Amino acid sequence: MNADFEWPTPPHFDLASKPTHGTPEPGLIVMNDSRRLIGSIVRFDAAAAVLEFQIERATTNLSISLASIKSVRLTRPIELKRFFLPGAQQGAEVFPTSEKQKCYVRFKDGDDLESETMGYIVDKAGLFLFLTYHSDKVLRWFIPMEGVATYDIGDQLGKLLIDENVPREAIDAGLEKQQQLRSQKLGDYLTKEHIVSQDQLEIALQSQKAAPQLKLGEALILENLLSEKELEDALLMQSKDRKLRLGEILINMGFVNQAMITRVLVQKLGIPFVDLNKFDFGAEVFKLVPANVAVKNSVVPLYATDTRMVVAMENPLAWDSLKELEFYTKLKIDPVLAAPEDLAHTIERLYGVQEAKGEEMSDLVSALENSQEPAESETDDAVTESDSALVRLVNKIILDAYKQGVSDIHIESLPGNKPSKVRFRKDGAMKTYSEVPPNFRAALISRIKIMTRLDISEKRHSQDGKMNFAQFGPAKIELRVVTVPTANGLEDIVMRILAAPKAVSIEGLGVSARVLEDLKRLTIKPYGLLFVCGPTGSGKTTTLHALLGHINTPERKIWTAEDPVEITQEGMRQVQVQAKIGWTFAAVLRTFLRADPDVIMVGETRDQETAKTVIEASLTGHLVFSTMHTNSAPESVVRLLDFGLDPFNFADALLGVVAQRLARRLCPACRKPYIASDEELGNLAHEYCWNTDYIASEVLDRWRTQYGDKDGAITLFSAGSCEKCDKLGYKGRLGVHELLVASPAVKRKILAKANVSELSKTAMSEGMQTLRQDGIEKILQGHTDLEHIQAVCL
Numbered sequence: 001m002n003a004d005f006e007w008p009t010p011p012h013f014d015l016a017s018k019p020t021h022g023t024p025e026p027g028l029i030v031m032n033d034s035r036r037l038i039g040s041i042v043r044f045d046a047a048a049a050v051l052e053f054q055i056e057r058a059t060t061n062l063s064i065s066l067a068s069i070k071s072v073r074l075t076r077p078i079e080l081k082r083f084f085l086p087g088a089q090q091g092a093e094v095f096p097t098s099e100k101q102k103c104y105v106r107f108k109d110g111d112d113l114e115s116e117t118m119g120y121i122v123d124k125a126g127l128f129l130f131l132t133y134h135s136d137k138v139l140r141w142f143i144p145m146e147g148v149a150t151y152d153i154g155d156q157l158g159k160l161l162i163d164e165n166v167p168r169e170a171i172d173a174g175l176e177k178q179q180q181l182r183s184q185k186l187g188d189y190l191t192k193e194h195i196v197s198q199d200q201l202e203i204a205l206q207s208q209k210a211a212p213q214l215k216l217g218e219a220l221i222l223e224n225l226l227s228e229k230e231l232e233d234a235l236l237m238q239s240k241d242r243k244l245r246l247g248e249i250l251i252n253m254g255f256v257n258q259a260m261i262t263r264v265l266v267q268k269l270g271i272p273f274v275d276l277n278k279f280d281f282g283a284e285v286f287k288l289v290p291a292n293v294a295v296k297n298s299v300v301p302l303y304a305t306d307t308r309m310v311v312a313m314e315n316p317l318a319w320d321s322l323k324e325l326e327f328y329t330k331l332k333i334d335p336v337l338a339a340p341e342d343l344a345h346t347i348e349r350l351y352g353v354q355e356a357k358g359e360e361m362s363d364l365v366s367a368l369e370n371s372q373e374p375a376e377s378e379t380d381d382a383v384t385e386s387d388s389a390l391v392r393l394v395n396k397i398i399l400d401a402y403k404q405g406v407s408d409i410h411i412e413s414l415p416g417n418k419p420s421k422v423r424f425r426k427d428g429a430m431k432t433y434s435e436v437p438p439n440f441r442a443a444l445i446s447r448i449k450i451m452t453r454l455d456i457s458e459k460r461h462s463q464d465g466k467m468n469f470a471q472f473g474p475a476k477i478e479l480r481v482v483t484v485p486t487a488n489g490l491e492d493i494v495m496r497i498l499a500a501p502k503a504v505s506i507e508g509l510g511v512s513a514r515v516l517e518d519l520k521r522l523t524i525k526p527y528g529l530l531f532v533c534g535p536t537g538s539g540k541t542t543t544l545h546a547l548l549g550h551i552n553t554p555e556r557k558i559w560t561a562e563d564p565v566e567i568t569q570e571g572m573r574q575v576q577v578q579a580k581i582g583w584t585f586a587a588v589l590r591t592f593l594r595a596d597p598d599v600i601m602v603g604e605t606r607d608q609e610t611a612k613t614v615i616e617a618s619l620t621g622h623l624v625f626s627t628m629h630t631n632s633a634p635e636s637v638v639r640l641l642d643f644g645l646d647p648f649n650f651a652d653a654l655l656g657v658v659a660q661r662l663a664r665r666l667c668p669a670c671r672k673p674y675i676a677s678d679e680e681l682g683n684l685a686h687e688y689c690w691n692t693d694y695i696a697s698e699v700l701d702r703w704r705t706q707y708g709d710k711d712g713a714i715t716l717f718s719a720g721s722c723e724k725c726d727k728l729g730y731k732g733r734l735g736v737h738e739l740l741v742a743s744p745a746v747k748r749k750i751l752a753k754a755n756v757s758e759l760s761k762t763a764m765s766e767g768m769q770t771l772r773q774d775g776i777e778k779i780l781q782g783h784t785d786l787e788h789i790q791a792v793c794l
Helices: 157-163 169-183 186-192 198-209 217-222 228-237 245-250 258-269 291-298 320-331 340-351 361-371 390-404 440-453 512-523 538-550 585-592 609-620 633-642 647-653 678-689 696-707 744-751 755-765 773-782 788-790
Strands: 013-017 025-031 036-047 052-053 062-065 069-082 103-109 112-124 125-132 136-142 147-151 299-304 306-315 332-337 408-412 420-426 429-436 465-466 478-485 491-497 526-532 558-562 572-576 601-603 623-628 654-666 672-675 715-718 730-741
Touching: 025 052, 036 526, 036 585, 062 678, 069 112, 103 125, 112 136, 125 147, 217 572, 258 340, 291 299, 291 320, 299 320, 299 340, 306 320, 390 408, 390 429, 390 440, 390 491, 408 440, 408 558, 408 788, 420 440, 429 440, 440 465, 440 478, 440 491, 478 654, 512 526, 512 654, 512 730, 526 538, 526 715, 538 558, 538 601, 538 623, 538 654, 558 585, 585 601, 585 609, 601 609, 609 623, 609 647, 623 633, 633 647, 633 654, 633 730, 633 755, 647 654, 647 744, 654 788, 678 696, 678 773, 678 788, 696 773, 730 755, 730 773, 730 788
Parallel strands: 306 332, 526 623, 526 654, 558 572, 558 601, 601 623
Antiparallel strands: 013 069, 025 036, 025 069, 036 052, 052 062, 069 136, 103 112, 103 147, 112 125, 125 136, 299 306, 408 420, 408 491, 420 429, 465 478, 478 491, 654 730, 672 715
C-alpha cells in the first residue's frame, strides 16, 4: 500500500500483522451495472469519494467515482486481534461484547448480503465491513451508502430481549404501546403521562434533540417495526427530535430496567459499556482532549497509547465527534458506551466547569466580613491577597461569569466606605452581579493582579495582561485583564473572557436573503476587496470568518493576519500580529504577497500603509478581506479616500462594504405578542424613511401586505420574563447589517470623491438597505424591539 492507501480497522481491533507498504492491494470492484473489475486498488479515499484502480494487465490506472460502485472488496484475507480495554478497576461493570456479529445489507437494487462481521465502521460515505473468512481471518468490504437501502448489525432487538429472559408478552405489549404512540407528538405524550411538567417540556425536547442515535430509531426501521416515512414525519413534527425508543417504553411500563436495555444495546452494537464511577483513569490522558472539545462532544478520555485512545461517549457512532477527536489527538479513537449522567458528572469533575465548592456568593462575602473586623481606615486592608475566602470569592466570580455566558467582568472600586461593585456584561448589556465590602477592595485588586502576573505595587498607570485561570481554579478559562487607575487613588479592573469561538456558516449570520445572495456572489470573485465595518464588539471577526468559511476549500490558499487570532479554521494559515517587534498588519501583508496566496484576510485596516497594501494586494489578483472601525458602509469608503488612496485604484479594487451592529434578541420562550397600533407603525415607518426618498405611507402598505394578517394588522413583540433569560426578557444577540455593493454607479461616485450622503443615496437607489432599515425589518419579524434597535442604529 502506498501513502495514499488507507483502510481503517474497526474499533477495539488491531491488525495481527503490520501491512506491507509500497504495493497496491488486490481487490474486486462490483459496479452498479453489475460489471466486475479485478485488479489492484492503488488509492482509496472514502471521504473524497475517490478510488484509483489498476485492472489486471492494464498499463494505466482508472479513477472511479464511488457513486458508480456497488461494492469494493479487498481479496487478500487478513487477521484481526481484539484490542482489550485496559485501565478498569477490579469490579468495574464492563459489559462484554462478542467478536462476531451477524450483518445484513439490503441494496437498493434488491440484492442482499448476509454474513458475519468482526466489527464495522459506519462512515458518511458508506459501510466498512470485516466479513469472516476462515481461520479467524476476514475479508474487507466497503459498500457506498448511496447504494444501501437498509442494513442491520447484530441480532434483532426482540431476540436479544428474549435471550435476557424478558417475557414475550412484555415485548408484545411494548410494541403495541409504541404503535399507539406513533401518531402522537412527543410533547403530548410527556404531558399526558405526567413524565414532565409543561415548564419542563422544552428542556426535555432539547435534551432528546441532543440524544444519541442509540435510541433505536434506526434499529426499529431495520427490524421493520417502523417505516422510514413514519420516522421522517416524526423528526419533522418534533423539530428533529427522535421518537420514544422501545427501551424507554418498556422501562416506563415496568417490564425491564435500564441496565438490561443497556446490555442489549451493547450486544447489538458490539461496543463495550463502562461504568465511569468505577473506572481507573489515566493520569495524563485528559491533557490530550481540551475541555471545550470534551464538553461539546460529551466524551471522557479513558486511556491512551502511542497510536490510539479509548474514549467514553454517549453516542459511539457519532462520526463527526470521532473525527474531531482524531484531529485534536492525532490518535485512532476507540469509542465505548457510558451513561449520559455519568459522562456529565465526570466531565464536570475532571474539567472543573462547576461552582467553587458549591458556595454561594453571599456566603463568600459573609466569610470575608467575618474573617476579621473591618478596617478603620480605607488605606488599611483587613485581609491580604492570600486570604482563603478571598481566593474562593475571585474564583466564584470568574466561574459564574463563565457559566452565565458573560463577555466581560467589571470590578469597580468606589471611594470611602462604599462597597466595590462587580458587574457583568452579557449580550451587550451591563448588570450588577455582587458587591464586595470596602475594606477588601485593595486585596481584591491585588489578588487579580497576582493571578495575571501584574505589578501589584503599580497603581498610577494602566496595566494589561492575560490570566490562565486553570492555574488557580477548576476550569480551563483564559481572560484578558486590564487595570485602569481612577479618582482618589483607586483602581478598576475589567476582565474579558476569551472563549474559543467557532466559525459560523454564512447562512448563520442572520442576514437578509438579498444580502446573503450578494455576499455569496462577492466572496467567490477571483480578486477584489471586501470590508466589514462596525464598532468594537459588533461581530466583525465572526462575519469575516463566516465569509472565509464559505470559500475555504482545498483549492484555495487562505492567509489571515489577526490580532489576536480568536477563531481558528482548518485549512487556513493564520498569523498573529505582534506590533511591538514590528510584525504589523502591513508587514505581515507584504509577506503574504510573497507566499502565493489566493485569499488574504487582514484583521484591521487602521492606517494609510495598511490601506495602500490591501489595495495593492487586491489589484494583483488576490481576494482580500479586512475590517474597519467605522459607523456605516458609505462612511468606510470616504474614510479610505481620506487615507490618500488613489480613487481610480480604490474604485477598481472595491467589491463591497458590510456594516453591522449587534442588537439584543427577544427571548423566544417568553416574548409577548401584541397588535401594533397605527401610531406605533407610523413611527416605525417614519424612522424607516428617515433621510431617504422612501414614502412612509407606501412603506406601511408594504408592511401590512408582507407582515400583516388578512385585515392588515401587524403583530409585534415585547419583552417577557422567564427563567431561561434570567427574567430579563432578552437572550442572545442578532446581527443588523448594511451592504454597499461597488456597482458601476458607486464606483463613479468614488472617482468623483463623493461625500457620505451622496454615496448613501446612490447605493440606496440600487437597493441597499441601511442599518436602520434592516433593524426595523427585524422588529417586524419579531426578533427584537425598537428600544434596542435605537440603541445601536438610530
